[in-house]
Amino acid sequence: MRRRLATFLHRHARVRLSLLLSAPLAWLGLAYLGALAALLVTAFWSTDTFTGNLIRTFTWANFEDLVTGEVYRTIALRSLGVAAAVTLIDLVVAFPMAFAMAKLASPRAQRWLVIAVLTPLWASYLVKAYAWRVLLSADGLLGWGYGLGATILTLSYLWLPYMILPIYAGLERLPNSLLDAAGDLGARGWRTFRTVVWPLAFPAVVAGSIFTFSLSLGDYITVKIVGGRSQLIGNVVYDNIGAANNLPFAAAVATVPVLIMLVYLAAVRRTGALENL
Amino acid sequence: MRSIPRMAAAVAALALAAACGSTETAAPAAPAPGVSGFTPPKIDALASLGAGEGQVNLVAWAGYVEDGSTDPKVDWVTEFESSTGCQVNTKTAGTSDEMVNLMKTGEYDAVSASGDASLRLIAAGDVAPVNTSLIPNYADVFPGLKDKPWNSVGGVSYGVPHGRGANLLMWRTDTVNPAPDSWGVVFDPASPYKGKVTAYDSPIYIADAAVYLMSTKPELGIKNPYALDDTQFQAAVDLLKQQRTIIGEYWSDYTKEIQAFKSGDSVVGTTWQVIANLATAEKAPIEVTLPKEGATGWSDTWMVAAAAKHPNCAYRWLDWIISPKANAQVAEWFGEAPSNSKSCAETADPKHCDTFHATDEDYFSKVYYWTTPIPQCLDGRTDVTCKDYAEWTRAWTEIKG
Known part of the structure; x- marks a missing residue:
């Protein structure tokens, strides 16, 4: 029986393939894209303020409010700025760190450094955010106070490993011989970096930036903890679901980061970086 | 100086208060009685108390129904179960919306509704009027909490006040x-x-x-x-x-x-x-x-489901949760003023009622409860x-x- 099944599968490549792909495709289709589709559909509904029930009739009202409300534009731009700043800071911090890990450290030290980078991920997100709250408090170690700057700083800390690891992996694949060749041909450090290391590590940098950018764009807890009086897109979504029970409007707001990410991914694709991942 | 367990209890109580506090603002409610003329569906209150059904299903804010599993010292459910024979099954809700939705399933017998959920439940016919004559402890509830817009419609009581x-x-x-x-x-x-x-x-x-x-x-x-x-x-x-x-x-x-x-x-x-x-x-x-x-401010109400499968046990629970001892326990654990006037003599901290102004109607006359x-x-x-x-x-x- 088993043998016949094996023969059958061997002869029918398509059946074999469909069996292999059915689980991941079901996951992608139902759990992932399905949820996104549901979100998009909900955004065109409204809620009854008396009963709190969804009214399943098509309306553009949520998007009209979103587009005409000046406050939402401000918040979207602010969120975009925060995500960009976090990505930039993480890149500046992560690149030298990843380079040192991949090219300078001994294999033994390399392992320990990877563990050291990963360790903060084992601690709870909330604990780390509150630790920063204590650090930044008026009588804390840093005492810089709360606000947008504190949010950017805390997010940069939280997402740093997600930037270091892809760059580290990318740089590790970069043969040392290329660096030696550049040196032999007379290139100094900066020139080697600009013409050899950076172009080859760029896809890895893009991969890291996708993580830090999208994670920052969706965050609403850190800004609640250290953001003082500021708010980001995530808070608008949270307030509309958690407080107002207005799922449709929250869904409409939630399409904003989705759109931003699609634009970002499209831009990245044009650079050809995704093919090299 | 507080002892460690009491501090832990206080922290937990705070967490609960925070959880509920932020959610009591959650949902749209029905108009106040007599304001926009909404008439609740005609549902009869329980006429007389029968034998207990052996169990009761509750929807409650975290911290309102404690059987010692959160903290062994915090337990006002075990005694209820042994004295009435009603096994308590609790579903903790995080928001008023969740409470309303859970009550719509018909699986639950009673709910601790806040001011922004209670009227919605009444208007939708999800909860029944409460025959307060079947609840002996109701007589001791502070008059300032009885027959209020968030727990009564047209002079008919739809629940018993829990605390504020x-x-x-x-x-x-x-x-x-x-x-x-x-x-x-x-x-x-x-x-x-x-x-x-x-x-x-x-x-x-x-x-x-x-x-x-x-x-x-x-x-x-x-x-x-x-x-x-x-x-x-x-x-x-x-x-x-x-x-x-x-x-x-x-x-x-x-x-x-x-x-x-x-x-x-x-x-x-x-x-x-x-x-x-x-x-x-x-x-x-x-x-x-x-x-x-x-x-x-806030003021919560225990209500009985219109489709309650265990109404007799539900009534016994309503009577129990506003009984002096249990009401004192829940008020101290959660950090609010009890609704039973006799609870003040039962609190572990003798000054609890003073701290929370339980007997101070003048104080509460200046409080506009969340709606x-x-x-x-x-x-x-x-x-x-x-x-x-x-x-x-x-x-x-x-x-x-």
Whole structure:
């Protein structure tokens, strides 16, 4: 029986393939894209303020409010700025760190450094955010106070490993011989970096930036903890679901980061970086 | 100095208070009785008490039904089970919306509903009137809590009051001088405490601004801080936008506020009694008061499902949870004023009722219990449309900018 099944599968490549792909495709289709589709559909509904029930009739009202409300534009731009700043800071911090890990450290030290980078991920997100709250408090170690700057700083800390690891992996694949060749041909450090290391590590940098950018764009807890009086897109979504029970409007707001990410991914694709991942 | 277990209990209670506090503002409610003329579906209350059904299914706020599993010392369910033979099954709900939805399933017998859920349940016919003559302990409930718009319709009671509390003004005694007696200190744009003022991070906080405007701008004619027409609402929103310039941070998490007051990041702002108690226990130099303008607050009600499968056990539970001892336990664990007048003699901390002003009707007459704003003005006006909670939420986003 088993043998016949094996023969059958061997002869029918398509059946074999469909069996292999059915689980991941079901996951992608139902759990992932399905949820996104549901979100998009909900955004065109409204809620009854008396009963709190969804009214399943098509309306553009949520998007009209979103587009005409000046406050939402401000918040979207602010969120975009925060995500960009976090990505930039993480890149500046992560690149030298990843380079040192991949090219300078001994294999033994390399392992320990990877563990050291990963360790903060084992601690709870909330604990780390509150630790920063204590650090930044008026009588804390840093005492810089709360606000947008504190949010950017805390997010940069939280997402740093997600930037270091892809760059580290990318740089590790970069043969040392290329660096030696550049040196032999007379290139100094900066020139080697600009013409050899950076172009080859760029896809890895893009991969890291996708993580830090999208994670920052969706965050609403850190800004609640250290953001003082500021708010980001995530808070608008949270307030509309958690407080107002207005799922449709929250869904409409939630399409904003989705759109931003699609634009970002499209831009990245044009650079050809995704093919090299 | 508190012992460690008591501190742990207090922290847990705070967590619960925070969890519920932030959610009691959750859902749109039905109009107040007699205001926009809503008539609840005709459902008969239980006429007489029969034998217990052996179990009862409850929907409750976290901390309202404790059987010792959270803390072995916190248990008012086990004794109920052994004395009535009713096994208690609890479903903890995080928001008023969740409570309303759970009650719609018909699987549950009773619910601890807040002011923004109770009327929705009544209007939808999900809960039945309660025959209070079958609940002996009801006689001892503070008169100030009986027959209120959020627990009764047309003189018919739909539940028994569980407990209540007020949102207070807290300040650090070492920096704020003189001691404030008005919300003005958190609304004054020229405040000397600029950058260290805190406010509650929820759209329902607009009502706090409305309460302040009731006495400072009587020409606006605000009668109920949850019933605001366009002009009144705009005035409250403008006041809050102006307040934003002096705000250090908004809080919705109790630990955040305690820590901010301890470190001095916040020196004045709105709070709950439990937060003040815990901050004091952590040696923060703070004081609280109910400002002269009054304040917002909350009041919860236990209700029985219209389709209850275990009505007799549900009635026994309602009687039990407002019995002096159990009501004292839950009030202390949660950090609020009990609803039973005899509970004050039963609290572990003999001063609990004083701290939470349980017997002080004068204190609570200045408290406007959280109600969810709806288009039909809750203060009885029919010539204007009031702003509903969805609009409050959007305005809150705009206020924070």
